[in-house]
Amino acid sequence: MSMGMKCPRDGQDLVTKLHESSPPFHVEICPRCHGIWFDEGELNRVLPELTIRLENMKWRPCTAGETPVDSPRSGTTCETIHLEVGDLTIHRDPATNGHWVDGCELEHVKAFAQTACRETRDHVDYIAREMAELGYH
Numbered sequence: 001m002s003m004g005m006k007c008p009r010d011g012q013d014l015v016t017k018l019h020e021s022s023p024p025f026h027v028e029i030c031p032r033c034h035g036i037w038f039d040e041g042e043l044n045r046v047l048p049e050l051t052i053r054l055e056n057m058k059w060r061p062c063t064a065g066e067t068p069v070d071s072p073r074s075g076t077t078c079e080t081i082h083l084e085v086g087d088l089t090i091h092r093d094p095a096t097n098g099h100w101v102d103g104c105e106l107e108h109v110k111a112f113a114q115t116a117c118r119e120t121r122d123h124v125d126y127i128a129r130e131m132a133e134l135g136y137h
Contacts, residue, residue, distance in 0.1 A: 005072040008100060009033045014072060021045060028072065034103025037072050043090075043099045047109070050083075050090075057081055059092055073098050 005014040007030035014028035014037060025045060028037040038046070059079035062068040069078040071093035078091035078100060088108040091100040101109060 005037065007033060007035055008069045008072055008078075009035055009067075009102065019046070030103065034106065036101045036103070036106075038099045038101070039073065040097040043101075050088075054081060054090070054092075057083075059094075069100050071096065071098060071100070 005028055006012065007014055010030065010032050012030050012032045015031050016026045016028055019025050019027055019042075025042055026039075027042060027046075029035070043050070059081050061077070062080055066080065069080070069091040070076065071078055074093055074095040076093050076095040078093050080089060080091050082089045088105055088111075089102070090105075092098070093100075
């Protein structure tokens with residue numbers, strides 16, 4: 001488990017999984033909804049093409065009809081961004097620069113990765129395998 005971090009969607013304890021890249025790093029995954037928390041810099045290591053795109057976009061607060069996400073790291077309400085490419089929504093903690101990706105977004109992350117380089121596809125496939133071990137298909 002991850003130092004008491006809770007899923008912002010369902011309150012479950014997040015499970016820490018080692019991402020075996022070079023150098024390795026940890027991501028936190030919810031065993032129930034399969035959302036993923038990336039600390040600052042980790043999303044960039046998994047999806048560098050995505051984070052380059054995100055740097056040039058304007059983050060915004062959740063709007064009416066959207067469910068706000070509170071950061072599992074700081075408790076701060078996250079900002080959100082929606083990318084048309086891959087139909088992907090990502091949440092960012094402005095206090096820690098960490099990112100939350102809902103479990104239902106994993107397929108959208110995979111779709112985005114298909115347009116990316118081989119190394120990015122390998123990282124996304126690795127996370128998908130880790131999530132499969134937790135029962136997400």
